[in-house]
Amino acid sequence: MSSPAPSTADRALTTLQNVWGYSAFRGVQGEIIEQVAGGGNALVLMPTGGGKSLCYQLPSLLRQGVGVVVSPLIALMKDQVDTLRQNGVRAAYLNSTLAPHEAREVEQALQRGDLDLLYVAPERLLLPRTLELLEHAPVALFAIDEAHCVSQWGHDFRPEYQQLSVLPQRFPHLPRVALTATADDRTRADIKSVLHLHDAPEFISSFDRPNIQYRVMLKSSPKTQLLEFIREEHAGDAGIVYCLSRKSVEDTARWLQAQGIDAVPYHAGLSPRERSHAQERFLNEEGLIVVATVAFGMGIDKPNVRFVAHLDLPKSMEGYYQETGRAGRDGLPGTAWMVYGLSDVVNVKRMLAQSDAPEEVKRVESAKLDALLTYCETAACRRQTLLAYFGETQARPCGNCDTCLHPPQARDMTREAQMALSAVVRTGNRFGAAHVTDVLMGRETERIVALGHHQLPTFGVGAAHDEKTWRGVLRQLVSLGYLAADDHYGLNATPRSRALLKGETQLQLREDALIPQTGTRKKEK
Ligand code: ADP
Ligand code: ZN
DSSP, X not given: OOOOOOOHHHHHHHHIIIIIOOSSOOTTHHHHHHHHHTTOOEEEEOOTTXXXXXXXXXXXXXXXXXXEEEOSOHHHHHHHHHHHHHTTOOEEEESTTSOHHHHHHHHHHHHHTOOSEEEEOHHHHTSHHHHHHHHTSOEEEEEETTGGGGOTTSTTOOHHHHGGGHHHHHOTTSOEEEEESOOOHHHHHHHHHHTTOTTSOEEEOOOOOTTEEEEEEEOSSHHHHHHHHHHHHOTTOEEEEEOSSHHHHHHHHHHHHHTTOOEEEEOTTSOHHHHHHHHHHHHHSSSOEEEEOTTSOTTOOOTTEEEEEESSOOSSHHHHHHXXXXXXXXXXXXXXXXXXXXXXXXXXXXXXXXXXXXHHHHHHHHHHHHXXXXXXXXXXXXXXXXXXXXXXXXXXXXXXXXXXHSOOOEEEOHHHHHHHHHHHHHTTSOOOHHHHHHHHHTOOOHHHHHHTGGGSTTTTTTXXXXXXXXXXXXXXXXXXXXXXXXXXXXXXXXXXXXXXHTTSSOOEEEOGGGSOOTTTSOOOO
16 A cells, blocks of 8 residues: 655654654744745745744755755854754854865765755855855755845845855755845845845744843943842843943953852953853853853854843844844743943944944934834833834733833923923033033033023023933933934934924923832832
8 A cells, every 4th residue: 555655744744853853843934844845935034033943954854955054153053063963964064164174074075965954154155166066066955044144234244145146146946045033124125136036935923022021221320230130030040241342341241240140251352262162151051141242142042041131222123133032032031121321322323423334324224223212212012112113013012021011101291302402502502411401400510600501591491300300301302313412422403303492393201210220120020
């Protein structure tokens, strides 16, 4: 009696169980695998931790030949290959870390058809020699991981990725699957254009990470706030703390250590050995905290990271989403915690303004930053705001973010905003937040008197509010684009502010003074 040949779907499931030991596919994994195993192209958008790897690894096993995986993450290739080998998959990698004789061995295995999966760095793939090798080897498919790197609009632009258009040109009949966790419309369009995926089906998974609790609060004394957060909610947990500069990475790590917390620094200024040591410790130990710049984390697969803390603002919503996405990959509760303040907003805006990127790129970047600032300032559900940015609508507030758990007061602050704007304008559009606040509160400091600012009509008009409120108003005005900051942190009113000054627009602001800070709030479950 002959039984019918098993369908691709059946073979896929059997392989999943036999090789990986998982019982079922997650979300759209199964559909993607069928599409690619059947020889089709695909564009896969899945959040970090969603399970992208299987979408190319499994079809590579189902098809004849080797699956070639293009990845920019050289540092992680060895780990990925080791894991696959432990599962009995014939995997190898080609990148600059291999000695010539090692690379030769991999190339020979490739030619003999002895590989199921080959990870290769883009610059290696693009070498004429490698391309020629591949033309004469049995290739099952090309997987382009971290595909958003093709886009110069993104935060991870890699010029080599743009040259990957050789793949559709030289291997038009082989399936291509592009995968990424971050792609707005523009990036998606770039991926399709470089990799010729115009007709490929798009598989888009929800970006929601329901187990991550999002919290954003004002920065007062960031290290102490962080320490309280860790002690009260994540004692002994593994976590990542992101800082903007190498120096603050070093400072923060040292300070945490001094408080008895197991923390290591990680940034691009450390030697490769120090970095891989930190990374290995993080992967293998239970409760280590890595204090890092954004150099850390891309592609790191540690399922039980319990929190991601930002001591400085990321540059975009994409960056924020990707970094916070490293928490709770195992599906258990995780916290995305961030503090930010007026000077952060000013700093990041200045950095953008001063970069020598082309004007158009700057405009896009500044729009991305503004989206993040709106997210920070929102009185609405953080998750709804975050997902809306990625084009997803959630009908209801999530109940698992700080604004849902402790709804902030939003108040009509048009009058206060007008006072602050006119204090900025009357003092000549050049003083920083501290001085403007002194003027509003009517403080006769030496500087105020010397400048004659105590004689201005705005002097003291804001005495009814405290300093914190004025700082909050100024910060929100900068975040929302009514005020801009110059190179010396001086504030100036933007053209947008005119309507507000004339009373043609209203402004709802968060009453920040009323928002509970860490320490005063109860532990959230
Ligand atoms: P991504 O590349 O999208 O960030 P990974 O491919 O690294 O995600 O997968 C994240 C985690 O989920 C890994 O630990 C992986 O082994 C696990 N995983 C993926 N697919 C499944 C599945 N179908 N069943 C169980 N675990 C899975
Ligand atoms: Zn919410």
